[in-house]
Amino acid sequence: MALPEKIEAYLKFAKKKRISYEAEDCSRYNTRTNGKSAKLHPPTLAAIFKLFGMKEKEEGAAGIQLAEKSVRYFCLEYPVEQELCVMTYNYQNGRFCGIRKKNDPAGETTKMPGVLKGKSTGEEYLAMLVLASIVPESQYYDDEFHTCFDELKRAVKAGLAGQALKMSFRCCDNLYLRMTATTEDAISFDRNQFAEGKLKDSFHPFDLNSGIYAPNACIIGTFKVLGVKGRKKGAAISELKMEYAGHFNCRHSEKERIPTLPEDYIVSQEVEEILEMVVHTPARLFMMTGEAGTGKTTDARMIAQILGLPYYVFTCGPGTDELELLASTVPNMGTKKKTLPVLPAFYDLQMDPASALCVLSGTYEEGISEEAAFEKLLRLAYEKGYESARAEKDFLLRESEIIKACRLPSVLEIQEPSMIEKPGTLTRLNSLFDDGAVTDLINGEKIKRNKDTIVIMTTNLDYVGCGNFNQSVLSRMSLIQPKQNLTEEEMKRRVIARTGYGDEKGLNFMVSAIQKIHAYLKEEDLQDGVCGYRELENWVRTFQAIKDVRRAAQVAVISKATMDPEEQEHLMKTYVEPYC
Incomplete structure (x- = not known):
């Protein structure tokens, strides 16, 4: 595969190849003593350069969803040709989830392809792992990779061919060795998610609309698909x-x-x-x-x-x-007169042990011996007596x-x-x-x-x-x-639904009075009463019953707003009587 144009040009200028045997071009994870080498990987570098250009070109976005100061998802909207790869990555199970969305008004979506010849080079997935390596909150944050990533960007801008190549080798070597490592801190990557030639996990419409995968920390660009759902x-x-x-x-x-x-x-x-x-x-x-x-x-x-x-x-x-x-x-209200369990006669036990046992157990055990039946009878009698005694407790x-x-x-x-x-x-x-x-x-x-x-x-x-x-x-x-607090409009809708009261003029007066009384209690710091929606509903119901709006206000609202008689009188004269 072709490398990014600038890297190809730097190789030609420096008369180097895609593989380097110099120790300074290898990452700290390259611990071989003999035959140490690092290789430039086209999809990895394509992903890095695409992330460089997202901000300048104003296309694509990268970010994370934080939950309790740790990363729940890495989020990426990655442009590929005429499509946008909308993706998340869960480091805990190493799985990606995503879709491809066409850049047209219809916005048709398809499944993400697998990493196969003629389908995907894996560039978009590697871009996600690059993101996971440069976010400080990330489980996979790597200071060497982050330093090389930033230095590569600076060197490319400044046209420093030698430095750009060195950082490119290190970035590719670092990411490759962390992905293929067998240690616990290796980058988690579930190969089975591409078993069918395409990414198994796709977004459903409600996933995108709900905002459940929406990033709450944007690092590059502006997210257009993985946004928060509007109410x-x-x-x-x-x-x-x-x-x-x-x-x-x-x-x-x-x-x-x-x-x-x-x-x-x-x-x-x-x-x-x-x-x-x-x-x-x-x-x-x-x-x-x-x-x-x-x-x-x-x-x-x-x-x-x-x-x-x-x-x-x-x-x-x-x-x-x-x-x-x-x-x-709770008190035991079901106390009954104690009754002893019905026991078979000794003669019956000798003649037919199974029938005698059945009297107490309710189960006929054919062929049971006299001794075994007698033992079971004793145990059953004890259990029934215990249950009866437990039921006779004063409290349960x-x-x-x-x-x-x-x-x-x-x-x-x-x-x-x-x-x-x-x-x-x-x-x-x-x-x-x-x-x-x-x-x-x-x-x-x-x-x-x-x-x-x-x-x-x-x-x-x-x-x-x-x-x-x-x-x-x-x-x-x-x-x-x-x-x-409920707005006046919300109060009206709710009280109409619960009471059926339909006089708009009367309802407007009641809602307004409730709001004003509530504000007065707050302003005067009166904490010995309440005035809110419940008082409004009680006022309406009381008025429906007694047909006297003033008296209904007195007993359903004012009496609950404060226990001070002087304050009650003030509330009546100020907020109720002038409008009755």
Whole structure:
């Protein structure tokens, strides 16, 4: 194959060949003592020169997707002839994923070819490994390669033939030896991904639209395909069910736990973000923070409904302890009069041991001896007596909703965990939050969270009684979403859907009053009450019942906004009475 034109020209000028036996042209990984050599590899150098030119020509892009300060994917949009290779590389399994997209309005896509004669020289795949070698956050970052890469670029610009050739030899030798090494730090490359003459892993449309492979750190150029998906603003539950339902299985016995919110409810940005993460990544732990009435619980129920999963909820309080997170004690309301198990007569045991045993066991064991039947009768009588005694306890131990939810695919909402007085209490669940970890229950059973149990913590952070979280809990959350207050338009849409109230003029007044009262409470730092969406809905429902908007405001809104009688009077006179 032909080398890049400049390299061919430098070889001719220096009267050198593609192979060098000089030690200074070899990389530090070339440890041979006899016959040491380095070779120029056309596809590797073509990839390096293409990366050099991306910025100047404004075509193509290179970057990474960072997750918790480590690289999840290397991302590349690499131009080849009249097509764009859209690719990612996962260093953990050594696999590429990608498609070829034509540079025309239709943008037709095809599978990535394998590295074969007449198909691909491997240039685009080598470009990805070059990228992995020069990114400091990368597992495969190599300081020698990075230095030679930068020095080659400088030497080519300056027209320094000898230096450019030396750096070219070193780059090719370095990358080749790291790819073919047998040590643990060798570049991971799965050869089987090209077994069928083409790259096995391709992008589906939702992969590109979801932004799941989108880089969050761009190194060269601007990404045009691997971008972040734009939200479907105004999408309802029914629309998103068509896109996200069917990814998880729900037991028939659990279907009654699937929420049944109105299908025309508009879904928030937070819900869509979590749905994308759940469907396209292993992420299952989330947190929503915000004031009461911003829709955190509604969002959690929406997620369960859209995914078709049962919904469980556990509410924390100041006194919640480690035991309550796993189980609770409840009174035994089913106490019955003790009855002894029915035992066969001794004569019956002698005459027909199998029939006598069947009286207690329910199973006829033909041919059983008298001695064996008698031994089994004693054991069964003991077991039945033990079970009867256990059922007669004054209290029963019942596993919590958290444990029930962790046994199967579900959506679990843990409400107000910040209310727990001891921040360390919640760390009892860390082993349930960690993938593959096992938690010991009180009865000795070991439980591992189902991989499709979705945990959503919903909490207020600024209310009276709220405390800080233990950092180990926070670090396990995939997303922590601060919920913004509902806008006036969102409030109106939601209250109309839930109450059926259709007087636009009256509704505008109520929504405006709620917003103004909420702002006043914030401004005056009044923390002994609340005023938000729930108070609006209660106001509307109370008015529908008693037909008196002023009285409805007094009992449903003002009385909850503050406990101070003077402040209540001020709120009524300022925000309600002038408009009634």
